[in-house]
Amino acid sequence: MKIIEVKNYQEMSLAAAQYIINMLKNTSKLTLGLATGGTPQGVYQHLIEDYKKNGTSYAQVTSFNLDEYIGLSKDDPNSYYRYMYENLFKHINISLQQINIPSGMNTNLQSECEEYENKIHQHGGIDLQLLGIGSNGHIGFNEPGTSFQSKTHVVGLTQSTREANARYFTSIEEVPTQAITMGIQSIYKSKEILLLASGKAKQDAMVKLLNGDVTESFPASILKQHPNATIIADEEALLGVKDVSLFR
Ligand SMILES: N[C@@H]1[C@@H](O)[C@H](O)[C@@H](COP(=O)(O)O)O[C@@H]1O
Numbered sequence: 001m002k003i004i005e006v007k008n009y010q011e012m013s014l015a016a017a018q019y020i021i022n023m024l025k026n027t028s029k030l031t032l033g034l035a036t037g038g039t040p041q042g043v044y045q046h047l048i049e050d051y052k053k054n055g056t057s058y059a060q061v062t063s064f065n066l067d068e069y070i071g072l073s074k075d076d077p078n079s080y081y082r083y084m085y086e087n088l089f090k091h092i093n094i095s096l097q098q099i100n101i102p103s104g105m106n107t108n109l110q111s112e113c114e115e116y117e118n119k120i121h122q123h124g125g126i127d128l129q130l131l132g133i134g135s136n137g138h139i140g141f142n143e144p145g146t147s148f149q150s151k152t153h154v155v156g157l158t159q160s161t162r163e164a165n166a167r168y169f170t171s172i173e174e175v176p177t178q179a180i181t182m183g184i185q186s187i188y189k190s191k192e193i194l195l196l197a198s199g200k201a202k203q204d205a206m207v208k209l210l211n212g213d214v215t216e217s218f219p220a221s222i223l224k225q226h227p228n229a230t231i232i233a234d235e236e237a238l239l240g241v242k243d244v245s246l247f248r
Pocket residue numbers: 035036037038039040066067131132133134139140141161165
């Protein structure tokens with residue numbers, strides 16, 4: 001696992017966007033794994049600016065999002081579908097047929113999970129997976145204790161995750177209690193992984209990730225064994241991490 005240390009959120013966003021744009025330019029077909037949350041918003045803004053200025057095309061991209069809340073429809077302002085549409089998809093040349101986000105409205109959630117996992121395989125797996133990290137080490141919505149072997153599945157959200165995401169809702173009661181998420185194995189199988197972290201809120205997570213053990217009680221720790229994982233983190237997020245230079 002390699003770290004690219006940057007100054008702040010703006011630099012992190014720009015560096016990650018450039019990383020993605022380079023891949024888009026150098027491959028004829030790309031399967032991108034996308035994330036939601038506050039962290040990647042700046043990256044998406046840069047991708048949009050680049051699309052408008054340089055016309056980098058998304059015509060050959062297929063995307064798979066990490067997760068979705070159960071019970072929120074596509075047009076719910078807090079659904080991840082809506083987030084992706086508003087923050088990226090509606091601004092670039094990607095058609096709705098090219099994008100994949102699990103549906104939290106399917107009455108058969110088990111088959112939704114299986115179909116989602118199969119679809120990723122049918123597309124030959126994810127080339128580049130973009131990731132944020134929860135303060136408890138969650139990736140996607142894989143909470144501490146989730147098996148490293150897990151595939152796309154339904155999860156109950158912890159109180160801390162619901163509290164962290166409550167800022168997007170009018171009250172914590174409105175935050176769904178369950179979600180569908182790609183599993184840890186589904187994420188780990190990506191050919192390349194780019195994890196982003198910015199600010200004080202991610203300091204504990206960075207210390208546990210980089211200085212701690214590989215353990216299911218800290219889901220992101222598995223990424224340390226991934227052959228092609230990069231973290232782009234800013235100075236504040238890395239404050240407190242011992243021996244950052246070992247990961248450069
Ligand atoms: N499911 C998402 C994760 O994919 C995201 O990484 C995490 C961190 O969010 P933020 O980037 O807003 O800190 O929040 C949510 O729980």
